[in-house]
Amino acid sequence: MIKIGIVGVGKMGLSHLAIANTHPGVRVVGLCDAAGYVLDVLSKYTGLAAFGDYRELVERARPDALIVATPTRTHAEIVRYALERGLHVFVEKPFCLSAEEGRELVALAERAKVVNQVGYHYRFVGAFQEAKRLLDSGAIGELHNYRVEAYGPVVLQPKGSTWRSSKLEGGGCLYDYASHAANLATQLFGMPAGVGGTAVHSVFSKGVDDEVYATLYHANGLTGQLCINWSDETHRKMSMRVEAWGKNGKINADRQECQIYTRGGGWNVRYTTELTPPVRYYVRGEEFSAQMDYFIGCIESRRPDNVNSFAAALEADLVLDMIERDAALGPRTTVTAEEVQGSKSSFREMLARWIGGKPALQRVP
Amino acid sequence: MDRLLFGDNQFFGVNHMSEEKARAQAMRFRDTGAVIEVLDAALDEGIRSFMCTTHERIGEVCGHMRANPARYRDYVFYPCMPYAHKYNNAVAELGMLGALKKFLPSGGILDAALVGGMALATKDIERVMRLLIDAEMKMFEGLNTPVVFLQNVVVDFLMGLGFKDAFRVFAAHVKQRYAAEPGFITMNLPRLLDLLDDVGIDNPIVCANINKLAFRMCGGREDYERAIATRRFRPVAMSVFASGALPAREALEYVCGQKAIKSIVFGASSRSNIRQTRQLVQELDS
Numbered sequence: 001m002i003k004i005g006i007v008g009v010g011k012m013g014l015s016h017l018a019i020a021n022t023h024p025g026v027r028v029v030g031l032c033d034a035a036g037y038v039l040d041v042l043s044k045y046t047g048l049a050a051f052g053d054y055r056e057l058v059e060r061a062r063p064d065a066l067i068v069a070t071p072t073r074t075h076a077e078i079v080r081y082a083l084e085r086g087l088h089v090f091v092e093k094p095f096c097l098s099a100e101e102g103r104e105l106v107a108l109a110e111r112a113k114v115v116n117q118v119g120y121h122y123r124f125v126g127a128f129q130e131a132k133r134l135l136d137s138g139a140i141g142e143l144h145n146y147r148v149e150a151y152g153p154v155v156l157q158p159k160g161s162t163w164r165s166s167k168l169e170g171g172g173c174l175y176d177y178a179s180h181a182a183n184l185a186t187q188l189f190g191m192p193a194g195v196g197g198t199a200v201h202s203v204f205s206k207g208v209d210d211e212v213y214a215t216l217y218h219a220n221g222l223t224g225q226l227c228i229n230w231s232d233e234t235h236r237k238m239s240m241r242v243e244a245w246g247k248n249g250k251i252n253a254d255r256q257e258c259q260i261y262t263r264g265g266g267w268n269v270r271y272t273t274e275l276t277p278p279v280r281y282y283v284r285g286e287e288f289s290a291q292m293d294y295f296i297g298c299i300e301s302r303r304p305d306n307v308n309s310f311a312a313a314l315e316a317d318l319v320l321d322m323i324e325r326d327a328a329l330g331p332r333t334t335v336t337a338e339e340v341q342g343s344k345s346s347f348r349e350m351l352a353r354w355i356g357g358k359p360a361l362q363r364v365p
Numbered sequence: 366m367d368r369l370l371f372g373d374n375q376f377f378g379v380n381h382m383s384e385e386k387a388r389a390q391a392m393r394f395r396d397t398g399a400v401i402e403v404l405d406a407a408l409d410e411g412i413r414s415f416m417c418t419t420h421e422r423i424g425e426v427c428g429h430m431r432a433n434p435a436r437y438r439d440y441v442f443y444p445c446m447p448y449a450h451k452y453n454n455a456v457a458e459l460g461m462l463g464a465l466k467k468f469l470p471s472g473g474i475l476d477a478a479l480v481g482g483m484a485l486a487t488k489d490i491e492r493v494m495r496l497l498i499d500a501e502m503k504m505f506e507g508l509n510t511p512v513v514f515l516q517n518v519v520v521d522f523l524m525g526l527g528f529k530d531a532f533r534v535f536a537a538h539v540k541q542r543y544a545a546e547p548g549f550i551t552m553n554l555p556r557l558l559d560l561l562d563d564v565g566i567d568n569p570i571v572c573a574n575i576n577k578l579a580f581r582m583c584g585g586r587e588d589y590e591r592a593i594a595t596r597r598f599r600p601v602a603m604s605v606f607a608s609g610a611l612p613a614r615e616a617l618e619y620v621c622g623q624k625a626i627k628s629i630v631f632g633a634s635s636r637s638n639i640r641q642t643r644q645l646v647q648e649l650d651s
Contacts (some may be wrong), residue, residue, distance in 0.1 A: 022556070025417045038461055041490050046527045085422025101633035153454055162460040185374045234388075236378055237450050254384050273580050273610040283521045312599075 001215070003029045005063035007054045007078055010039055012092050012119065014126065015071035015283060019292045020067065022281040024295060030061035054078050059083060065115070065299055071169045076101040080239060083108045088115040090295045094179035095313035099321055102314040109310050115298040117291070117306050118313035120183040122240055124287035126275030131242055131253035133287055134260055141248030146189055146224040148181040152238035154230040158204045166210055172208030173230040174200070174320055177238065178337055181226045182319040183312075185216060189224060191315050192216035195322035199331065203231040214323045226323070366414070366512065369646060371407045371639075372603065372632035374512050376400050380608070390634065396427040408440070416572075416630050419515070421451075424504035431507055434608055444460060445514040445550060446501040469496050473542040480617040489616060491534045511644035512570055513539045514548035519555055524560055532564045546570055548601070554586040555592045564649070571602035573625065577619040580607040593625050603630040621649035 002025055006017050009031050021028050032051045051057040058066070058081070060324045065088035069080050076096050083105065095118050096102040109116035122128055134140070154176070155165070165171050185192070194217045203210035209293050211229035219226070229247045230238075238296035241254040242274040279289035291308070298306045374380070378391030394400050404415060404426065416425050423444075430437040447468075455464035483545045500512070536547040548570040552556040561569045576595070577637055579586040581604065593600050600623075606616045620626055629646065633639045 009460060011453070013426075018522045021527060022525050035461065042526070043529055045490065048527075130433070153450075154458060161456065162463070165458075209523070214367050234391075236387075237453070239384060241384075244588070256383050271608075271610060273578060273607050278579065278585065279583060281521075281525065281556070282581060283525055286581075 002026050002065060002299075003059045003061070003063045003294060004065050004067060005030045005032065005054075006067045006339030007032045007034075007067060007071070008070035009033045009042060010069060010091075013067065015288060016067050016069060016090070016119075016292060018283050019281060019289050020296070023293065023296055025300060026291050030057040030065050030151065032057045032322070033057070040173050043361065045183040055081065058082065058087070058310065065295075069119075071171075072097055072175060073169045075226065076105060080107055080108065083114065083116075084115060086112055088295075088299050090115075090117045090119065090292075090323055090328055091174065091310075092119045093183065093313065093316070094118075094175050095310060095317050097175075099314070099318055102310070102317050106310045109304075113304050115295060115306050117295050117298070117308050118310065120308050120313065121285075121287040122180055122184055122289050123187060124161055124290040125255055126272055126277070126286075127253045127255060127258040128188075128240075128242065130258040130270055130275050131244075131251055134251055134258070135188055135244060139249065139260060140262060143189065143221070143222050143244055143246045146185070146244040147227065148185045148224065148236060148244065149227040149233045149241045149243075151161050151178045151227075151229050151232040152177065152179045153233040153235055154238075155204050155210050156231060156233050158206065159261040165194045165205055170192070171174060172205070174209050174212050174323065175229055177230045178212050178226060178228040178323065179316055179320060180238075181228055182239060182323075185224055185226060186311070186315040186319060188244070189222060190218060192224070192319065192322075194317070195326045197327040198323050200327040203229075205231075209327075212327070214324060214326065216319065266336065299361060306360070309338050366601070366628045367412070367441070368402070368628060369412050369643060370414045370416045370628050370630045371412050371600070372630045373420075373423070375632040375634050376403075377418070377420055377422075393634070394565065397422055397429070400426060401429055403636075403639075407633075407639050408436075409440070409531065410636065410639050412643065413439055414441045414443060414444060414602055416514070417506065418448045418518070418524065419444055419446045419501040419582065420448045421504075427504045427506075427508055428608070438463065439509075441509045441511060442505055443512045443514060443548065444510055445507055445516050445566060446498065447516060448614070449516055449518045465493065467495075467534040468500055491530070494534050495538050495542075496512050498535065499542070506515065510543060510545050512547045512548045512551050513543060514570075516619060517552050520549050520551045520557065524551075524553065524557060529560060532561065532566065536564075540620050550573060552605070553583040553586050555588045558592055558596050558598055561598070567579060568597050570599045570601060572603055572630065574604040574607075574647065575602035575620055575623070576605050576607040576616060577611055577617065578607040580604060580610065593623050599628075600626045601628045601630060603628050605629055616650055617645050619644070621646060 004026055006013050020026050028048055030041060030049045030051050032054045033038060039050040042048060065351060066082040068075060068080060068091040072094055073240055075091055078093050079089050119146055196215050196217060198214040200209045201211045209232040214226050216224040244251045248295055254257040257269055257271050259267060261267050276286050278284045378387040378396045380387035430440055452464060459467060519582050537547050539547045549557060550572040551572060554573040557571060574581040582589050593637050602620045606618045620629055631642050
């Protein structure tokens with residue numbers, strides 16, 4: 001029997017609790033949250049032990065593993081404490097707010113030889129797994145561009161009172177939504193070498209971003225765009241989509257289906273109903289159950305080489321960091337309309353230079 | 366309960382196979398008039414029960430039905446509460462307590478708001494639950510609601526937490542306040558039947574995915590078939606076509622072949638599809 005403690009019982013913590021609590025090989029030994037009223041209600045009605053401090057939970061309930069679903073700013077401190085005591089850790093995304101902290105925790109987890117997983121649940125969506133399989137098999141040939149999009153209706157008016165509307169806590173659509181897209185991008189296409197052309201807008205929020213658009217440049221010439229907007233009410237819930245163009249075709253994938261077009265072969269579609277393996281207990285999408293059961297399975301089989309590891313999640317953090325630094329330089333262009341007006345020949349020359357040269361990996365002043 | 370219940374996923378851009386189809390449907394049904402047109406077509410085919418989420422636009426459908434009592438006197442709603450994305454998005458934006466406050470009655474219904482404030486202060490979650498149920502039921506005032514369902518995301522979430530009292534509170538309130546039977550939607554049927562037994566809810570109405578592909582049937586097809594054949598409950602089958610992955614006849618043969626299944630929920634956007642399903646079920650039942 002694996003003993004699990006859960007730190008943070010907000011939206012995600014409760015979801016993880018509902019899934020882990022039904023696992024026949026798990027006993028939830030304690031919950032911890034800063035909000036007393038949620039803890040009180042939970043322990044009153046479920047009989048689970050409640051703690052006001054995660055250290056107290058670890059010391060008194062003696063869990064084998066910790067699920068950490070607190071605001072991002074607090075991840076590093078709690079995860080470090082757990083790793084130093086040899087606990088397996090599942091932590092919500094994004095992993096850390098600073099790359100230094102992320103690197104330190106990756107090293108710490110490796111030394112502790114414990115299962116270390118981050119809650120990037122799209123990794124467990126059948127259609128994206130299928131997309132990865134097809135991309136890795138070279139089905140659409142050498143890739144030249146991709147796009148990862150995430151849209152949803154989280155912030156639709158100019159208020160907001162949770163940590164998600166505070167930049168210091170790790171709020172904003174960059175950390176909340178774009179982290180998923182950055183993670184999918186690094187999983188499917190590898191780590192980009194640089195970021196450019198970032199546009200960031202606050203549509204409704206004050207102090208945090210509601211939409212982010214950025215271009216990712218890879219060392220081999222591959223490019224990709226991340227398009228993220230959490231103030232888009234045309235979507236009923238978060239909707240994630242990947243499109244990839246290769247020399248031999250194209251792949252579109254979202255939660256429902258994976259479509260592939262190959263030269264000569266035309267379109268082929270596989271739907272979620274055939275791509276999604278059944279889960280033990282369903283609450284809100286197979287991927288949430290699958291990622292939790294995977295975490296528990298890795299602990300049972302004592303394999304710390306799990307997917308969605310801290311090291312993999314650190315890559316997404318680094319992409320977010322690059323996007324943030326690029327955005328901080330402010331809106332800027334490499335060429336202006338004024339420069340090209342009335343001098344068509346020089347524009348053509350410039351275009352020829354650009355097309356003939358390597359993609360712009362060098363920094364633009 | 367009627368043999369055929371009309372579902373509402375198609376009206377709100379829910380499609381488990383394709384986001385493009387979902388968007389096309391959302392566009393087609395952007396006016397509530399278009400929704401009512403399809404409900405009327407179903408009614409003309411003899412399907413007078415509408416199993417619907419408590420989406421705010423259903424409120425407009427309810428208004429239309431209230432305004433035309435001659436046509437809709439016998440019309441029956443099976444509300445399924447809550448419309449979960451409304452809560453999910455509010456929790457992300459406002460936090461747990463903020464979301465609760467948002468959905469508890471306020472403004473005009475001052476009394477209820479005061480009770481709501483009290484309930485939160487005294488942590489009397491059962492009172493909060495009753496107020497939330499009342500808020501969701503408001504739109505159905507004066508209409509027939511013989512069964513009130515708790516949505517699967519809430520059922521399966523509360524069951525996962527081991528929050529058994531919530532089922533008891535829901536069932537009692539729905540019976541007392543609305544003279545209705547409680548219904549429960551789940552993706553984990555065998556497990557829920559155990560829990561409802563445990564709580565003492567006898568012969569419950571339980572709606573679950575029942576399809577030949579075992580799509581979203583946690584516990585597996587055999588466990589489901591055994592539960593349906595042997596346990597004391599009133600099964601309502603949903604997702605019988607597994608989101609369109611199964612041909613209609615094959616799908617309905619599987620469901621109609623299990624005699625214990627009382628009702629079938631299905632969604633459709635055209636009269637011809639509604640008629641086809643009705644005729645197939647009639648043929649397979651006879």
